[in-house]
Amino acid sequence: MPAKTAAKPKKSASLAVEDVSRKPQQGRSKASLERMLAAARELMLERGNEDFTLQDVSQRGNVSIGSIYLRFESKDNLVRAVIADALDAISAEETTMLAALTPQCTSLGDFVPRYVESYAEVLRINAPLLRLSMQRAASDPLVSGPGKAHAMRAASQGTEAMMAFRDEIAGDDPERKALSSYHIIFATLARQLSLGSTGESVHDYDWRDLKRELGRMCLAYLRAA
Amino acid sequence: MPAKTAAKPKKSASLAVEDVSRKPQQGRSKASLERMLAAARELMLERGNEDFTLQDVSQRGNVSIGSIYLRFESKDNLVRAVIADALDAISAEETTMLAALTPQCTSLGDFVPRYVESYAEVLRINAPLLRLSMQRAASDPLVSGPGKAHAMRAASQGTEAMMAFRDEIAGDDPERKALSSYHIIFATLARQLSLGSTGESVHDYDWRDLKRELGRMCLAYLRAA
Amino acid sequence: MPAKTAAKPKKSASLAVEDVSRKPQQGRSKASLERMLAAARELMLERGNEDFTLQDVSQRGNVSIGSIYLRFESKDNLVRAVIADALDAISAEETTMLAALTPQCTSLGDFVPRYVESYAEVLRINAPLLRLSMQRAASDPLVSGPGKAHAMRAASQGTEAMMAFRDEIAGDDPERKALSSYHIIFATLARQLSLGSTGESVHDYDWRDLKRELGRMCLAYLRAA
Amino acid sequence: MPAKTAAKPKKSASLAVEDVSRKPQQGRSKASLERMLAAARELMLERGNEDFTLQDVSQRGNVSIGSIYLRFESKDNLVRAVIADALDAISAEETTMLAALTPQCTSLGDFVPRYVESYAEVLRINAPLLRLSMQRAASDPLVSGPGKAHAMRAASQGTEAMMAFRDEIAGDDPERKALSSYHIIFATLARQLSLGSTGESVHDYDWRDLKRELGRMCLAYLRAA
DNA sequence: TATGAATGAGTATTCATTCAT
DNA sequence: GATGAATGAATACTCATTCAT
Numbered sequence: 001m002p003a004k005t006a007a008k009p010k011k012s013a014s015l016a017v018e019d020v021s022r023k024p025q026q027g028r029s030k031a032s033l034e035r036m037l038a039a040a041r042e043l044m045l046e047r048g049n050e051d052f053t054l055q056d057v058s059q060r061g062n063v064s065i066g067s068i069y070l071r072f073e074s075k076d077n078l079v080r081a082v083i084a085d086a087l088d089a090i091s092a093e094e095t096t097m098l099a100a101l102t103p104q105c106t107s108l109g110d111f112v113p114r115y116v117e118s119y120a121e122v123l124r125i126n127a128p129l130l131r132l133s134m135q136r137a138a139s140d141p142l143v144s145g146p147g148k149a150h151a152m153r154a155a156s157q158g159t160e161a162m163m164a165f166r167d168e169i170a171g172d173d174p175e176r177k178a179l180s181s182y183h184i185i186f187a188t189l190a191r192q193l194s195l196g197s198t199g200e201s202v203h204d205y206d207w208r209d210l211k212r213e214l215g216r217m218c219l220a221y222l223r224a225a
Numbered sequence: 226m227p228a229k230t231a232a233k234p235k236k237s238a239s240l241a242v243e244d245v246s247r248k249p250q251q252g253r254s255k256a257s258l259e260r261m262l263a264a265a266r267e268l269m270l271e272r273g274n275e276d277f278t279l280q281d282v283s284q285r286g287n288v289s290i291g292s293i294y295l296r297f298e299s300k301d302n303l304v305r306a307v308i309a310d311a312l313d314a315i316s317a318e319e320t321t322m323l324a325a326l327t328p329q330c331t332s333l334g335d336f337v338p339r340y341v342e343s344y345a346e347v348l349r350i351n352a353p354l355l356r357l358s359m360q361r362a363a364s365d366p367l368v369s370g371p372g373k374a375h376a377m378r379a380a381s382q383g384t385e386a387m388m389a390f391r392d393e394i395a396g397d398d399p400e401r402k403a404l405s406s407y408h409i410i411f412a413t414l415a416r417q418l419s420l421g422s423t424g425e426s427v428h429d430y431d432w433r434d435l436k437r438e439l440g441r442m443c444l445a446y447l448r449a450a
Numbered sequence: 451m452p453a454k455t456a457a458k459p460k461k462s463a464s465l466a467v468e469d470v471s472r473k474p475q476q477g478r479s480k481a482s483l484e485r486m487l488a489a490a491r492e493l494m495l496e497r498g499n500e501d502f503t504l505q506d507v508s509q510r511g512n513v514s515i516g517s518i519y520l521r522f523e524s525k526d527n528l529v530r531a532v533i534a535d536a537l538d539a540i541s542a543e544e545t546t547m548l549a550a551l552t553p554q555c556t557s558l559g560d561f562v563p564r565y566v567e568s569y570a571e572v573l574r575i576n577a578p579l580l581r582l583s584m585q586r587a588a589s590d591p592l593v594s595g596p597g598k599a600h601a602m603r604a605a606s607q608g609t610e611a612m613m614a615f616r617d618e619i620a621g622d623d624p625e626r627k628a629l630s631s632y633h634i635i636f637a638t639l640a641r642q643l644s645l646g647s648t649g650e651s652v653h654d655y656d657w658r659d660l661k662r663e664l665g666r667m668c669l670a671y672l673r674a675a
Numbered sequence: 676m677p678a679k680t681a682a683k684p685k686k687s688a689s690l691a692v693e694d695v696s697r698k699p700q701q702g703r704s705k706a707s708l709e710r711m712l713a714a715a716r717e718l719m720l721e722r723g724n725e726d727f728t729l730q731d732v733s734q735r736g737n738v739s740i741g742s743i744y745l746r747f748e749s750k751d752n753l754v755r756a757v758i759a760d761a762l763d764a765i766s767a768e769e770t771t772m773l774a775a776l777t778p779q780c781t782s783l784g785d786f787v788p789r790y791v792e793s794y795a796e797v798l799r800i801n802a803p804l805l806r807l808s809m810q811r812a813a814s815d816p817l818v819s820g821p822g823k824a825h826a827m828r829a830a831s832q833g834t835e836a837m838m839a840f841r842d843e844i845a846g847d848d849p850e851r852k853a854l855s856s857y858h859i860i861f862a863t864l865a866r867q868l869s870l871g872s873t874g875e876s877v878h879d880y881d882w883r884d885l886k887r888e889l890g891r892m893c894l895a896y897l898r899a900a
Numbered sequence: 901t902a903t904g905a906a907t908g909a910g911t912a913t914t915c916a917t918t919c920a921t
Numbered sequence: 922g923a924t925g926a927a928t929g930a931a932t933a934c935t936c937a938t939t940c941a942t
Contacts, residue, residue: 637866
């Protein structure tokens with residue numbers, strides 16, 4: 001973690017794989033890059049963000065340690081690349097999910113509960129990697145920056161989707177209400193999935209109930225004068 | 226050599242300071258216990274849950290390393306004790322806050338926004354230590370257990386407070402609505418304070434706004450048929 | 451934290467160098483393996499089986515500490531490897547000695563005193579390392595096992611050599627007499643050389659005398675009806 | 676062990692309890708001295724000469740650590756005292772055994788086998804503590820000195836006992852033959868009991884057989900011209 | 901005398917990173 | 922480009938000994 005190694009001049013705050021890895025690769029090199037990323041991802045999921053050795057990655061991914069350093073400046077950057085990949089994949093899923101859901105809905109009362117449900121599913125499926133991202137972001141600015149970017153992208157997508165039903169939203173600032181709703185939905189789902197915190201089901205409060213009530217709350221709020 | 230390794234009796238999964246530390250101390254011993262806990266807490270806040278050395282604690286707290294081991298079985302247990310202390314203190318603050326707030330409020334419309342505001346303040350003030358607790362809980366069962374207990378205590382206190390205005394809550398299951406409200410309030414505040422995740426203000430979304438809208442949302446929900 | 455402690459696969463109870471060291475090495479790796487074994491052996495002889503530091507080995511053998519752990523799972527295994535080497539070398543010397551002595555002897559009366567003398571010499575020369583082996587064996591099963599094996603090999607070789615003159619051995623169980631003689635010879639020589647006990651010449655009883663009398667005693671015994 | 680702590684000027688080479696302990700004690704002090712010696716002895720037998728803590732002694736013996744340092748200059752001296760006590764007790768047993776055996780025997784052929792048998796029994800019973808003595812003596816001159824003294828006392832007692840039958844001993848130097856016999860008997864018994872070396876029965880060679888053959892060998896030797 | 905809390909030097913082991921081949 | 926053996930700094934934990942009470 002950066003806290004320990006204050007040594008070398010670090011790269012800029014960017015995080016996409018091509019930013020963190022040394023060179024865009026092709027062919028068999030690309031395959032080996034994939035293998036080391038996959039091995040690292042597995043290990044991170046099994047043991048936690050940093051509780052694995054490059055030796056481990058080397059063995060599991062069938063890649064030499066030298067190869068890893070050929071692609072990544074440091075172990076930290078390898079971890080960041082895994083997280084960057086994951087965040088990208090999740091963003092894509094969110095987009096897909098919204099693209100599929102929106103056209104099916106005809107009213108706010110139709111949309112909101114289904115949105116909560118669908119978003120919860122996307123987050124649930126990606127919870128392990130999301131958890132890693134958020135844990136790491138807590139202590140690594142090079143991850144918290146891009147993580148924030150991903151969060152804002154998600155927020156604007158979600159808000160936009162609700163704004164498709166803007167005439168059903170009461171009050172004079174529907175935009176704000178939509179954005180607030182998004183934040184509250186995300187926060188609630190994230191916490192329930194324990195992103196960023198405890199490993200297991202933290203709360204005994206029933207997951208199914210909460211999703212339903214969360215939808216109701218948002219609807220009540222968006223419709224209320 | 227095998228002859229040397231005699232298995233140590235491990236402690237139970239409990240976490241209160243007196244459970245994690247070796248002996249209840251008094252007088253100057255107590256003072257030294259305080260110093261090592263304070264030093265550890267400072268270091269944990271500065272660098273993260275584990276990115277400090279017992280050497281560091283020894284120097285900053287003016288305690289010998291041996292003394293630390295006189296009170297704590299391991300560095301891990303020292304960390305746990307710091308967290309246990311913090312959770313206890315926060316619980317106390319929550320209780321105090323509610324005890325002060327409740328009698329001042331005459332209606333749900335009066336209570337909910339002020340509750341959100343006050344709770345937000347309690348969490349904001351304790352955010353750094355809460356963050357440490359939640360991060361640690363993610364990988365240490367000896368912390369996640371008690372952390373969960375603290376969360377449930379808080380949930381029941383919050384719900385109970387709202388139930389003081391139960392006749393203003395519409396619908397046939399006011400209890401569920403109150404509990405859902407608590408969860409959503411906590412999740413939103415926690416996320417905004419980045420408990421369990423990023424170090425700094427994660428979201429550019431305005432803090433003041435969100436608190437207000439959160440209150441409104443809950444009110445709308447609780448009142449809605 | 452539990453997440454970190456993954457149990458290491460332990461090796462079997464075997465002891466030969468290639469069993470205790472991690473990999474068969476060649477070339478310059480072999481040279482560095484030799485240097486660390488030599489350094490460890492010197493230090494063990496100077497200070498005792500365990501009263502040396504890996505730091506010491508690193509400096510004296512001009513090997514990095516990491517390299518030691520590349521070859522040996524632990525300091526204990528390094529010590530075991532030194533002992534295994536020594537036991538192998540001694541076994542070889544015993545075999546050589548017997549192979550040289552036996553053909554020169556024409557009778558039991560010729561053989562026994564010369565055997566005592568020659569065996570005493572082999573043991574004397576290897577006394578320091580033998581002492582280390584036996585001391586270590588007292589508390590380390592991974593050494594006592596192979597040590598026992600070495601002892602039995604030696605016993606059978608010695609017995610066999612005496613049995614070359616079986617027709618000079620009186621009584622109806624020459625095998626037993628030969629084996630008993632071997633045990634008594636070894637025990638006496640070992641004790642005199644203080645294998646397994648005191649550092650210096652323990653006994654003031656004259657070494658030269660005892661060897662002679664030991665030979666006479668065995669002869670008298672083997673020949674007696 | 677002395678090898679490590681070259682620090683303080685040590686006492687003379689003497690070892691009797693009153694030499695190693697600080698002061699001759701009486702009354703309840705004596706009782707506490709006994710308790711710490713007993714506790715130390717137990718721990719040494721359970722774990723080995725040095726693999727115990729003064730903390731352990733303090734708890735098991737119900738003596739404060741300060742008390743131990745009131746009686747003994749160091750942990751090493753406590754260990755030495757335990758060994759000194761043991762050697763004294765064994766010497767006494769040897770004397771008793773000889774005093775009981777000698778008058779019962781009328782000839783060398785009567786005496787020798789019974790002596791081997793009885794001596795083996797004395798050694799067998801005291802094997803654990805004798806083992807500790809010899810192990811410690813290997814690296815601690817303050818023990819090896821007195822250990823040697825004990826050995827010589829035993830040698831002269833044993834020799835003397837055999838010399839009671841001097842007219843049955845052939846040859847012109849019965850004294851030497853008796854002394855040689857003693858050494859060989861002791862060495863063989865000691866090795867078989869693994870004094871000074873491996874923990875368990877080292878040899879598969881049958882204990883009962885060896886004792887008988889050892890007696891026969893000595894007899895044959897003593898009687899042979 | 902007696903106590904036992906405090907001290908802190910000493911050491912095995914891990915693992916990210918380098919670089920000779 | 923690839924390799925993986927070598928490096929060595931970094932750190933938790935133990936326990937004999939002291940000394941204030």
